Amino acid sequence: MKVLITGGGGFIGYRLALALLNKGTLSNAEGQQEPISQITLFDMAFPENVDARLKCVKGDLNDIACVETALGGDTGAVFHLASVVSGGAEADFELGYKVNLDGTRGLLDASRKQAKPPRFVFTSSVAVFGGELPEVLDDGTTPNPQGSYGAQKVICEYLVTDYSRKGYIDGRSLRLPTISVRPGKPNLAASSFASGIIREPLNGVPSxxxxxxxxxIWLLSPGKVIEALIHAYELPSSTWGVTRVINLPGNTAVVG
Ligand SMILES: NC(=O)c1ccc[n+]([C@@H]2O[C@H](COP(=O)([O-])OP(=O)(O)OC[C@H]3O[C@@H](n4cnc5c(N)ncnc54)[C@H](O)[C@@H]3O)[C@@H](O)[C@H]2O)c1
Structure with missing residues (x-):
């Protein structure tokens, strides 16, 4: 089975690729474990010294020809993680909609052209929630995004559900909480501080x-989000039925 990970050069995408290399197989539509024949990372940038077993395609999600080349016509598994993160999408309205909405729509249409409908995992976000919220949010809580990023994510959830209803893909959208601790430098995510207040002091840097x-803050660790992505991928289509969107679990902590 061929696997495509968009955003495969990023924090979660690259870790997912390494986990899939280690696992070696993924469940197919018949529920059997099928060997992974190739993992392609699609991104605009990659970490140094990428594992040689991974194929890297450098390109922009909005470049459909490049996306189609990366898919190659016979990809069975798509993990769609490429995204302009929350603060970035809020700061640059045009870029956020172009990448997060138009780019996702383009990828969905390219996925439709595969030999068989691919299984498609989309990383949405708890940023779809906002406004007056109940004490506990569950899968039935109505999204009410208060930012462009959350709006883009919830629109794409509907696209993933509708393309699945039509049988073009077998999609699943996972609303990720804040993943902490993220290594490296702060990024443009609004929740970047959730990693910064732990990571920077450990490095002797003020935060x-x-x-x-x-x-x-609703938190999940990098290790657990990778487990969740693979678990959600492997669940049979019948488990999802008409409901193609779930909130991932996590722990809620206060900053103090
Ligand atoms: N990390 C979190 O706390 C968190 C929380 C909620 C949701 N998410 C979602 O999970 C996914 C992965 O998050 P992450 O933390 O790994 O983010 P990340 O920023 O580390 O990775 C995203 C990748 O997308 C790539 N990208 C951006 N625009 C692109 C374009 N036009 N074409 C091709 N590639 C492009 C970037 O280069 C980057 O490598 C994203 O969809 C994000 O919205 C993450």
């Missing part, structure tokens, strides 16, 4: 927390 001690 300014932009929210109060009582601010709640």
């Amino acid at each position: 300014v927390c932009p929210v109060g001690r009582d601010a709640k």
